[in-house]
Amino acid sequence: MFSNTKDALCFYGAPLALILVALVQIYKVETLGLTPWKGGGFGMFAFIDSRFLRLWIVVPQKELPLEVPSHIDWQIEKAKNVPTIGNMRRLAAAVWETRHAIRSNANNMEFAGFLLKSQLAFTIRVELWEMELESDTGRLRPKRIAVHSFVPGVHF
Amino acid sequence: MNSLCKEFRRSWNKLLELDPTDLLIKATLLVIIFNSNHDKRLLTAVVILCPLAFFAKALHRSAPFWFLLTAIQAIAVYHRWFSVDNHKYLSVYWSFAVALALCTRKPDKALALNGRVLLGLVFAFATMWKVMSPDYLNGSFFQYHLLLDFRFWPMASWLGGLPQEVLVDNARLYGQMTMSSGVPFSVQLKSSLLISWIAQILTWWTVVLEAAISIVFLAPSRRVSTFTRNVLLWLFTLTTYVWVPIIGFASSLLVMGLAQTELSRQRDRKVYLILLLASPVYLLLWRKSLQYVFNVG
Numbered sequence: 077m078f079s080n081t082k083d084a085l086c087f088y089g090a091p092l093a094l095i096l097v098a099l100v101q102i103y104k105v106e107t108l109g110l111t112p113w114k115g116g117g118f119g120m121f122a123f124i125d126s127r128f129l130r131l132w133i134v135v136p137q138k139e140l141p142l143e144v145p146s147h148i149d150w151q152i153e154k155a156k157n158v159p160t161i162g163n164m165r166r167l168a169a170a171v172w173e174t175r176h177a178i179r180s181n182a183n184n185m186e187f188a189g190f191l192l193k194s195q196l197a198f199t200i201r202v203e204l205w206e207m208e209l210e211s212d213t214g215r216l217r218p219k220r221i222a223v224h225s226f227v228p229g230v231h232f
Numbered sequence: 233m234n235s236l237c238k239e240f241r242r243s244w245n246k247l248l249e250l251d252p253t254d255l256l257i258k259a260t261l262l263v264i265i266f267n268s269n270h271d272k273r274l275l276t277a278v279v280i281l282c283p284l285a286f287f288a289k290a291l292h293r294s295a296p297f298w299f300l301l302t303a304i305q306a307i308a309v310y311h312r313w314f315s316v317d318n319h320k321y322l323s324v325y326w327s328f329a330v331a332l333a334l335c336t337r338k339p340d341k342a343l344a345l346n347g348r349v350l351l352g353l354v355f356a357f358a359t360m361w362k363v364m365s366p367d368y369l370n371g372s373f374f375q376y377h378l379l380l381d382f383r384f385w386p387m388a389s390w391l392g393g394l395p396q397e398v399l400v401d402n403a404r405l406y407g408q409m410t411m412s413s414g415v416p417f418s419v420q421l422k423s424s425l426l427i428s429w430i431a432q433i434l435t436w437w438t439v440v441l442e443a444a445i446s447i448v449f450l451a452p453s454r455r456v457s458t459f460t461r462n463v464l465l466w467l468f469t470l471t472t473y474v475w476v477p478i479i480g481f482a483s484s485l486l487v488m489g490l491a492q493t494e495l496s497r498q499r500d501r502k503v504y505l506i507l508l509l510a511s512p513v514y515l516l517l518w519r520k521s522l523q524y525v526f527n528v529g
Contacts, residue, residue: 082335083336085332086332086333086335086336086342087332087336087342087345087346088349089328089329089332090325090326090328090329090332090346090350091325091346091349091350091353093324093325093328094321094322094325094350094353094354095353097321098353098357110314112361112365113318114313114314114315114316114317114318115313115314116309116313116318116321117318117357117361118318118354118357118358118361119318119357119358119361119365120317120318120358121358121362121373121438122358122361122362122364122365122367122368122373123361123365123367123368123373124367124372124373124376126376126410128410128416130413130415130416131413141413141414142413143413153312153314153315154314154315157314157315158314205416207376208372209367209372209375209376209421210372211370211371211372211375211428211431212428213420214375214379214420214421214422214423215418215419215420215421216376216405216406216409216418216419216420216421217418218409218416218417218418
């Protein structure tokens with residue numbers, strides 16, 4: 077059908093590129109936890125796309141939720157869609173750098189003051205959750221799918 | 233009004249008289265603009281390059297220009313590969329197909345083959361993921377979207393009989409669950425038996441139709457008539473994008489569908505053009521009506 081390799085490449089180059097990217101995407105879904113919706117594998121509209129993040133600041137015997145500032149959307153998207161330990165660490169570091177951790181708990185001044193003066197090591201815990209819908213009852217249940225803890229000053 | 237109709241008819245005839253490869257390339261330039269809204273720099277580049285190429289034949293028939301357009305889109309996709317939608321990838325492949333086709337002596341044949349194979353592959357991978365998904369085949373995927381995705385609310389409301397207040401209430405519960413910063417808790421969504429039935433019908437309709445499209449587009453062209461392929465693709469486009477008008481995806485599929493339709497099938501080609509031209513107008517009307525009825529969108 078084709079007189080030479082160049083002709084074959086011109087006819088099948090684009091489909092080959094699609095297959096290659098889709099296979100890499102399957103590999104990333106299996107190994108990195110990439111959401112099937114993303115990465116060019118055409119897995120959109122096949123899974124409930126409902127991942128969300130929770131961040132906690134943890135000191136001995138106490139833990140408080142952290143608000144995730146929306147302006148670090150790059151790190152949020154990356155940690156949500158590709159929840160590797162590296163991406164979650166970068167998210168924790170970005171949240172910490174903004175000092176949002178303290179400001180978002182401003183209503184708890186005692187805790188904020190304690191945290192700033194504390195010589196104790198504290199950790200930031202990053203959790204990734206997704207939804208499960210029970211189709212027969214209509215109950216929506218959260219399910220934790222990844223969790224990693226990081227110590228400011230040690231991990232970032 | 234009469235002169236407007238005459239003008240429209242004249243423009244339509246002019247469009248049909250265009251060289252088929254030129255028509256396809258010009259439609260592709262339009263699709264690239266639709267698919268470039270995820271990156272400001274990309275959008276700026278294509279908004280300059282595509283209209284230029286639209287009017288300059290030397291440019292839109294030049295392979296290096298298409299390689300450049302492919303590279304610009306590919307860089308933008310690569311830059312944010314973890315969050316861009318699949319149709320942006322598809323736009324890169326189709327631009328690459330145009331660039332490669334222009335390197336051959338028979339660009340129309342190369343484009344026809346690429347249109348058919350790319351469409352077949354897209355639907356084959358989409359079907360594979362749906363069959364593998366635990367959320368999909370038991371109907372929970374569509375139930376979730378009918379109850380919480382505002383794009384599906386017209387269907388949930390008009391066909392499923394769920395009052396608008398119930399849908400808004402479900403969305404509020406979902407927001408409380410995901411947006412609060414404490415420990416996530418489970419919530420009971422309000423649904424109905426009819427919604428479960430609609431979810432099941434949508435589930436099987438979509439997966440069977442997508443599987444059928446992948447088979448007929450990947451089968452040797454002499455085994456399946458172009459008309460069968462076209463009818464299935466139109467059916468998918470109309471039953472999917474009428475409810476969820478993702479214009480970038482719809483227009484990419486339609487351009488590839490047009491590419492694989494022989495010149496002798498004038499009526500089929502007209503249908504593709506009508507759907508392509510109607511899609512942005514429909515999107516605007518859809519957005520306005522959603523805003524009006526549900527106060528969302």
